[in-house]
Amino acid sequence: MNINEMQVCTIPINAALDVISGKWSYYVIAQLCHESQRFNQLRRNLGDISIKSLTDTLRQLEKMDVVHRKVYPTVPVSVEYSLTRKGKEYGAILSQMRLWGEKWGAVVPDDEEEAMG
Amino acid sequence: MNINEMQVCTIPINAALDVISGKWSYYVIAQLCHESQRFNQLRRNLGDISIKSLTDTLRQLEKMDVVHRKVYPTVPVSVEYSLTRKGKEYGAILSQMRLWGEKWGAVVPDDEEEAMG
DNA sequence: CAGGATCCAGCAAGATACTG
DNA sequence: CAGTATCTTGCTGGATCCTG
Numbered sequence: 001m002n003i004n005e006m007q008v009c010t011i012p013i014n015a016a017l018d019v020i021s022g023k024w025s026y027y028v029i030a031q032l033c034h035e036s037q038r039f040n041q042l043r044r045n046l047g048d049i050s051i052k053s054l055t056d057t058l059r060q061l062e063k064m065d066v067v068h069r070k071v072y073p074t075v076p077v078s079v080e081y082s083l084t085r086k087g088k089e090y091g092a093i094l095s096q097m098r099l100w101g102e103k104w105g106a107v108v109p110d111d112e113e114e115a116m117g
Numbered sequence: 118m119n120i121n122e123m124q125v126c127t128i129p130i131n132a133a134l135d136v137i138s139g140k141w142s143y144y145v146i147a148q149l150c151h152e153s154q155r156f157n158q159l160r161r162n163l164g165d166i167s168i169k170s171l172t173d174t175l176r177q178l179e180k181m182d183v184v185h186r187k188v189y190p191t192v193p194v195s196v197e198y199s200l201t202r203k204g205k206e207y208g209a210i211l212s213q214m215r216l217w218g219e220k221w222g223a224v225v226p227d228d229e230e231e232a233m234g
Numbered sequence: 235c236a237g238g239a240t241c242c243a244g245c246a247a248g249a250t251a252c253t254g
Numbered sequence: 255c256a257g258t259a260t261c262t263t264g265c266t267g268g269a270t271c272c273t274g
Contacts, residue, residue, distance in 0.1 A: 010147070012218025013211060017143060023267070026134060030127070039236050050268050055237060076235045086221045094130060096213040101129025104203045156256050167248050172257065193255045
């Protein structure tokens with residue numbers, strides 16, 4: 001990889017990084033990956049997230065078309081959040097993270113690294 | 118994916134997320150992916166990063182065994198930073214991010230999403 | 235039920251000055 | 255050259271109160 005290639009990579013990679021930049025982004029995506037959920041349902045499942053943090057996270061993910069917001073005009077209204085196709089395909093990144101994390105999650109001594117240069 | 122699987126996933130995925138959680142983490146890794154570099158060399162290539170931000174980022178990546186720090190006892194000393202094997206294999210995640218970013222980076226209208234549910 | 239608005243704390247990150 | 259130490263700032267995220 002040369003320096004020019006790197007600059008080219010940066011734009012799409014930053015787009016991917018933006019998605020999980022928020023503290024709760026990953027947890028929200030993981031929840032919606034499990035199943036579509038309504039606001040308070042999501043909130044309960046996420047444990048100690050504040051209302052503001054959840055709405056902020058959802059709005060941001062919505063703007064990126066990772067999460068879809070559907071309003072049902074009941075009384076009172078109910079809102080269902082789900083992953084878009086774009087959001088579902090983000091799973092490929094999370095899978096790769098999982099693989100890496102399972103292999104390297106625990107810190108290993110650096111001895112072998114020295115040898116391989 | 119059920120809820121229990123998700124909990125299991127969370128640990129390794131968080132390990133992967135920690136690596137690029139810092140503002141400059143990705144850029145440092147990208148630079149070192151390009152080639153091993155010394156401190157000020159890295160700093161110049163990163164443009165407007167502060168000394169503190171760079172040292173903080175490097176220390177953190179070092180603690181995670183993603184980056185290796187090698188000191189050459191010259192006068193004055195020179196220090197070379199490089200990716201460990203763990204760090205190099207992080208490239209698989211970045212590649213996946215690149216693929217996703219190239220496909221979905223631009224925001225697309227949500228019409229099709231509606232239809233597919 | 236699903237938020238909007240406002241205020242505030244805490245931490246990441248930048249600026250600056252100094253050092254082996 | 256490669257940092258450390260200290261101070262300051264800006265932004266994220268949480269707490270609280272209020273609303274259609």
